[in-house]
Amino acid sequence: MKTKWTSEESVAALKQMLAARLAWEEQMRSRVAKLNLSKQGQPA
Amino acid sequence: MRIITADQINARAPYPVIEVAENAFAFITNEGVRYSIGFMEDSNLGISDIYHFYITNIDNQKTQHDPLLSETVFVALEEFFNSSNRSMLYLCDMHDNRQAVRNRLFVYWFANHAKHNLLTLITREFEYQKDVYYTGLILRNDNPQYSDIINTFNGFLNNLPNEFPNSKE
Numbered sequence: 001m002k003t004k005w006t007s008e009e010s011v012a013a014l015k016q017m018l019a020a021r022l023a024w025e026e027q028m029r030s031r032v033a034k035l036n037l038s039k040q041g042q043p044a
Numbered sequence: 045m046r047i048i049t050a051d052q053i054n055a056r057a058p059y060p061v062i063e064v065a066e067n068a069f070a071f072i073t074n075e076g077v078r079y080s081i082g083f084m085e086d087s088n089l090g091i092s093d094i095y096h097f098y099i100t101n102i103d104n105q106k107t108q109h110d111p112l113l114s115e116t117v118f119v120a121l122e123e124f125f126n127s128s129n130r131s132m133l134y135l136c137d138m139h140d141n142r143q144a145v146r147n148r149l150f151v152y153w154f155a156n157h158a159k160h161n162l163l164t165l166i167t168r169e170f171e172y173q174k175d176v177y178y179t180g181l182i183l184r185n186d187n188p189q190y191s192d193i194i195n196t197f198n199g200f201l202n203n204l205p206n207e208f209p210n211s212k213e
Contacts, residue, residue, distance in 0.1 A: 001192050002090030005203035013088035013200055014172065017096065017135055020084065024068075025100050025137075028080035031064045032102045037072040 047083065047095075047130070048123050057119040058112040067095075069120070070102075073110055078102040081120055086133060089200055091193055094131045097121070097182075104140070118157035121182070125163065131183035131193050138175060147178035154182075161185070166194065168201050 050063040061069035061081075068082030080102060083095040099117060101107070124130060134150065136143040147167060154165050167180040181197045183190060 001092075001189065001196055003192075003196065003199065005199045007203055007205040010200050010203040011205065014204065016088050017086070017133075020096065021098065021135060021137075024082070024084055024096075024098050028064065028068065028070070028082070028098075028100050029102055031068075032070045032078055032080055035062070035064070035070060037062070037070060037078055 045085075047127075048120065052123045053116070053120050057116040059116040061116070061120075068098075071116060073107070073113055075105075075108060075110065077105045077107050077110075079113070081117060083124060083132070089133075089196055091131065091189075091196055093127070093129045094133060094193070095124070097124075097132050097134045100137070114153040114157060118153065121158075125182075125184055128184045128186050129188065131181065131187060133197075134180045134182075136178040138177065143176065143178050144169075147180070150180065158182075164190075164194075166197065168198075170201060170204060172204070 046066050048067055050061050050069055053061050053069060059071040059073060061071040064070045064080060065082070067084065068080060070078065070080045072078050080098070080100045082098050084098065086094045086096055121132070124132065136146040136150070151165070151167060158165070162184060163182055164185055165180055165182050167178065169176060169178050171177070179201070181194065183193055187193065
């Protein structure tokens with residue numbers, strides 16, 4: 001487990017997290033848009 | 045690696061979910077608002093078994109207070125924390141500058157739904173390039189690496205450079 005951080009490492013980790021979040025959201029929007037979800041939890 | 049299934053969530057959640065990717069699920073509320081929730085393993089902090097939790101309002105629709113939404117989310121979180129070794133991070137969505145509202149809502153949900161003798165929530169806020177971010181760490185109180193994980197999380201945030209003057213616990 002990482003115990004010591006430099007500023008550069010912290011910023012790099014934060015940027016990775018932000019990029020991963022954006023990528024995940026884009027992927028989910030794309031996948032869910034194709035589903036046409038119904039309230040029964042199945043594709044309508 | 046699959047750590048949680050739709051069947052696990054659907055056994056107790058008020059809104060039925062469907063799996064849309066590994067450890068990622070979608071559902072629709074009674075208002076017709078579509079959400080995705082999910083867990084993605086983090087590789088940045090050097091902590092094993094730590095996942096980012098994401099919740100996305102797919103269409104960015106405005107929503108009314110909906111207790112079934114938070115119930116569904118917390119059933120997923122309870123299933124996630126079936127393993128004492130797992131911990132979870134979140135970073136509030138800030139596309140519309142309502143990240144503080146989201147963080148307050150999540151803390152409120154946690155206060156109302158979480159088993160506090162089982163889980164710890166630590167939230168932090170910080171600035172990066174003039175934006176304010178809200179992040180949180182949740183882990184089980186009996187996690188064998190409890191102190192190390194918190195120290196690593198705080199070390200990551202504490203070492204963001206001086207352009208983050210509001211970083212605080």
